[in-house]
Amino acid sequence: MVPSRANVDDEKVSLGAAKMPSEYAKALGARLRAIRTQQGLSLHGVEEKSRGRWKAVVVGSYERGDRAVTVQKLSELAEFYGVPVSELLPGGAAPSPLGPTPKLVIDLERLQQLPKDKAGPLARYAATIQSQRGDYNGKVLSIRQEDLRSLAVIYDKSPTELTEELIGWGVLDPEARRAVEAF
Secondary structure (H helix, E strand, O other): OOOOHHHHHHHHHHHHHHHHOOOHHHHHHHHHHHHHHHHHOOOHHHHOOOOOOOOOOHHHHHHOOOOOOHHHHHHHHHHOOOOOHHHHHHOOOOOOOOOOOOOOEEEEEHHOOHHHHHHHHHHHHHHHHHHHHOOOOOOOEEEOOOHHHHHHHHHHEEEEHHHHHHHHOOOOOOOOHHHOOOO
16 A cells, blocks of 8 residues: 555654754753853763763753653753753743853851851851762852852841851852842
């Protein structure tokens, strides 16, 4: 039996779709790439930071839209990047700026020099993060905006007020103000 012309065309379309990423997959991949580059990570940097959990080739294929990403994997990637899943999804809310956001970096050496009565909660929080990450370089510690929000609650201040205080203590770089403006 000879296939009808309509069946042949449908077959070409479905084969073409299998080879070419959908527009949504491309948009999702662009969001993944934007988040990764905002954090200053290369594909190999993702693999290193995740201790091999996320292979560079796999993340790259997600970013190109060549490989479908499951909801579970997307959720795990969002957690790895420290962003809500909604930040990875295209459309909807306005996307975050694509330029790198300033990092919130605690100067641990300066923190150790501060009186315990004022810096104690921050020192304990930083030690907990170091323990969770297995990161004991002892010089600096990158924290997320969510960490700063939690610390602000502990210190009974707004994130902006706490940022100004930490800058005054010499624990945060003045560039941290730009990260807080993104809240």
